[in-house]
Amino acid sequence: MSEKRKYKKRYCKYCEAKIDFIDYKDVASLRFSLSERYKIMPRRLTGNCKKHQDMVSNVIKRARAAAFVPYVVTRKEVVPNPFEILK
Amino acid sequence: MRHYENLVIVKPTLTQEELEQEIKAVEEVITSNGGEIAATDAMGMRKLAYPIQKNERGYYHVIYYKVAPSAISEIERRFRINENLLRFMTVKYENKKEITAWNKMVEKAKNAPAPATEEKKEEAASEEAAE
Known part of the structure; x- marks a missing residue:
């Protein structure tokens, strides 16, 4: 519910x-349209217009292919993340 | 001639010299196929969002160039043969908005390495002064 109120x-x-x-x-700049698990946020939550949502989803898919953004985040991968920040 | 951008991720296990050679080879592939390189942007060693071929890191290099559309398949074929490239991605910039964005990014990439050369000039100037 808190997510709903945010948007x-x-x-x-x-x-x-x-x-x-x-x-x-x-x-x-992509962070806004990504969820905690790096899924693309739906339009009904972010309020993006159709034109920009298409643009954003395209760009996110490109960033995924270039290994800037992960495709999936599982529990196994979430655990080592805090150690990355220490580096 | 169409506007393109190529992102290349080189293996992190190579030495500095090998990296430079690899990037030169990549640029040569583009120029030998009739491409005009407008600007290059070395993003350097970065952590990958997910492992590629068991590599956790990679050396990112971006090349902005213009080339005839028919040459792209040959360029990509050459990249695919190269085993030192973990990943490559070709982005096409077609309509007006994208081309203006491309020009902006080229300007940005050109301006980014400029300070380094200025420093060199300054160093040279200081050396001359010292002499």
Whole structure:
């Protein structure tokens, strides 16, 4: 439920920022449209418009192929993550 | 001529010299097929989001170039043969918005290595002054 409340105001953040191209190498900008498990967030939660959602999903898939963003995060992989931060 | 971008991930086990050679070879593949390299962006050694061929890290290198669309299949075929490349990805920039974005990224990539050369110039200048 907390997730629902977080996205209650529905407007497209990408339209507001007037973004017409997203670079797949810029991982920080993709974080908004990814869930904790690195799934692509649905439009009904983020409020993205169709045009930007298509763009975002395309870019995320590219970033996955280039190993910038993981395809899946399982429990096995979540555990070693805190140690990465220490490095 | 169409605008393209190629991302290449080189094996992390190579030495510095071998890495440089590998990248030169990659760029040569593009130029020998009639490509014009606009800019290159060395992102350096990075951690991969998931292991590729049991490698946890990889050396990222991005090349922006223009080439005739028919040459892409040959370029990709050559990349596929190369065993030192963990992954490569070709991105096409077609419509107006994408091409303006491409130009911006080329400018950015060109400006990024500029400080290094300036430092060299400064070093040279200081050396001259020392002499």
